[in-house]
Amino acid sequence: MASPKRPNILVIMTDEERFPPPYENADAKAWRLAHCPGREAIAKNSIRFQNHYTGATACSPARATIFTGQYPSLHGVSQTPGMGKSSFDPAMFWLDADTLPTMGHWFAALGYQTYYRGKWHLSDEDLLVPGTRTALLTTETDGSPIPDKIGNYKVANRLQPYGWHGWIGPEPHGSLQANDGTNRDPGFAEQVCRTLEELDAKARAGDDQPFVLVSSFVNPHDIVFFDVQWFEHFQEQVKAGHLPQIDPAPTADEDLASKPSCQADYASQYPLFYLPQPDIARYRQFYYWLIAEVDRHIHKVYQTLQQCSFFEDTIVVFTSDHGEMLGAHGGLHQKWYNAYEETVHVPFYLSYPAELKPGEHKGLTSHLDLLPTLLGLAGADSSKQQAMAEHFSRRYTEAAPLVGEDLASWLRDNNDGTPRTLYFMSDDTVETGADMRGAHSDKPYKPVTQPKHLETIITSALEGGRWKFSRYFDNPRFSQGPGNADSLPVPTGVKAQFECYNLDADPLEQTNLMAPGNRQQLPEPIFEALCQLLAEQRASKRRLPRNLNQDPEALLA
Template sequence: MNTNFMKKICYSIFAAVLIAFSSCSENKKDTSAKSENTSPPNVLVILTDQWRAQATSYAGDPNVNTPNLDELAKTSVNFKNAVSGMPVCSPFRASLLTGQRPLTHGVFMNDVQLDTNAVTIAKVFNKEGYDTGYIGKWHLDGRGRLQNVAPGKRRQGFKFWKGNECTHNYNKSVYYDNDDPDRKIWDGYDTFEQTDTAIDYLKEKKSSNSPFMMILSYGTPHAPYHTAPEKYRNRFDPDKIQLRKNVPDSLNARAKKDLAGYYAHIAAIDDMIGKLISNLKNTGKYENTIIVFTSDHGDLLGSHGAYKKQQPYEESARVPMLFHIPQNLRISIGERAALMNSEDIMPTLLGLCDISIPTTVEGINYRPYLEGKEQVGDATLLTCVQPFGQWNKVQHGAREYRAIKTQRYTYARGLTGPWLLFDNKIDPYQLNNLVGNEGYTSVQDDMEKLLYQRLEETGDEFLPGLAYIKKWGYSIDETGTVPYTH
């Protein structure tokens, strides 16, 4: 056989092998790159206490500047109509952890314990190989506000722990450190100390191959309003505070003074959020971290002649809700109109992390909505079973209620009949109650039907509040508080 011909054949075979080897190597590189881009995202939930949705500069509040939150909002999905379905501390927190509504998980008031056998967000993330941690206010144990939430079942699956059951003393406040049973005291303003603890946690994860799920739970801007560091309090002059149009004249002086302190707490948190995000970027974790910023409920602060929470008004029930989502998930940033509720946070986070959602969850997974694949969240429920609550006072017209909220209307019904109807589009301060108004008869009828349809879907019998107390074995004392009796 011709020698030159044999050489040509050998060269051809050699070239084919080289091409195949090169192609195989490129495919391996592509697979590796794809794996890097689709590694499980980290999750950081920044939970605040009593921060109403209106109180940021990105939401248009003229009294406060929140530059770090504004920057986060620019790169996030903003659920501008998000609500706290039962606007008081413990119910929201239990819904966040379980993805269930309060009448299902049983924490429909403060200071009762969440079932230690509950299927919680931490337990689910643990099974997926995540490191889980909790820092700050807990308010789900019900055994005394300054007592230790002991390691084990009572911490609902969280592995790392530096927290307290509940305190509103934000300077040198109580906390417990992981497995140490001895009471500890934060050195200064706890918003700062808790932020530094979270940053230390994030730094430890810099070289870790395991993703993390961390909840950082601040006690502020909840009252007492005047305990932020002096440099923040000095920024706000009560005389220059612009009140909302639904604050009665009789409360003007008090509301301005308290709002000045409220905004001081908010300014301090905003600085800490900037510090957190800066450190996330420094550790290289920012691009692959879902950041949620929200609150357990709002604060009336004089609006409608009342303070604090529990009522269905906008200042009480509507909460900030930002979802900063990694770019590789290809979800467009910007405002969304859907009414995300408390129980929807857990399933949405699981959906974004491609984790199966437990059958115990009742909330909505908003990932398909965010991807433009389905339309949900046109209406949602607000619930209160506590006419004896500390803030839901009868003298303010309060009562047990069920309310349905849409993107335009809020309709609330008490046990004896219709209570409130607001057209939030033309009456954003909810000054004009339209119940019984002839021009809104059809709207009221439609909202009534929608409310009862939703109650039927959720199995809510709308009983008097004391019926739920009896059902769950709780008791109340003469002040309306609920000692731990579960």
């Protein structure tokens, strides 16, 4: 029987956490499960999605995609600051609060309270020290809070234009120890727990207004700081031998000659962009330690929810914005310039004790499905969502129907759904910008070679298993100005490059079936079908702003 109450919603997110790869060795898996009781408690009560994918990379594009239900081609957040560009770089595009409604707006329209705690990164909402670009910090170097500065953020309520309340900055981003995930995540957990307790007190007093609460953690994103000396507890664990043996990826020494050329170029240049990240045992142990570190805070939040009167009537989502390569595929790190499983395949759990039975969902799903599915579970079916989109179009300049699918009926029926095709895109050229000097060396570097923009489909709709097909290209919207249409020819003449994998036959993605030496292994009917699917997905999902205010042809003059 369906719950008579509209569900509350708690979205718990991490940053840079990949779905455990098929090559995870037994010791690593056992250690991870033993040291992640928070995730395991959520998983026990959840539908566990086995094939869930991000819609974009990296951090900012992925998060804007999650919370708007649209791709970067429409919401505009195509870049992530941090290497070649700062938040204020001319080539950095943030979400404008008046262009698209966010999840907060959608649920506020249904009468929900909306709260956001933790990492945001869809726009730059830091309070700044006057006359500088320096963010007002709310934590000391040791992680202790600065109460008066926290009070400043509370009063400012900087995310209100984006449909949310309660955000306390600054963005946990950059190279300051005071702002890393290990220091900021405890405070985020405390904020979420306090919010849950306040909401529970109101509920016990008779207030039945539902809420959406986002609990957005940073780690394991601190992997970018590997070998920085301020992680004392990790160093103690290494010396004591308390961390497991974690094998390198089987593709760590892969020759990338048969892959799109930007991958090898990025792998060779990454140490120049930021910090060298050698693929050694301690590096991989650090990533697992960070996963366990943030789980302490996930567990605290979930245990607090379990003590609340509305636990049974609360949908809990656990996921990550995107994954992490961790040295796989010829020494790739982070998440740029590829669509490998380590980057795009992410964990996703969804629980709703009052309505949904725990289990596994094996169908293909995407971050684009999150918003329409939550709306569906909250009682807003497809016709209601369409009507809401039409209403939003009178307020927001680029409001449009949501791209993803409402999976609510599949989840209620414990159904894996029908074969389908997912779309992924990335225009994030993180190393380019006004400050193209290495963070560690302070020496200038060259941008990663083109073609390096990519779009990918993952499909279960064709014979022979699950297929992944990617096109790498020089996007004219960036080479010829941000107002240019995607479909215009690229004057530079850079030819597109392609990747194709059968994920069932080649789960490690070692054999690029589009490479000249392997092309004969890809049946021509499958190739033609993949090209058609990519074109269809691009046409239906890769939306462009309606208000370009430029004649696309003039950009090529």
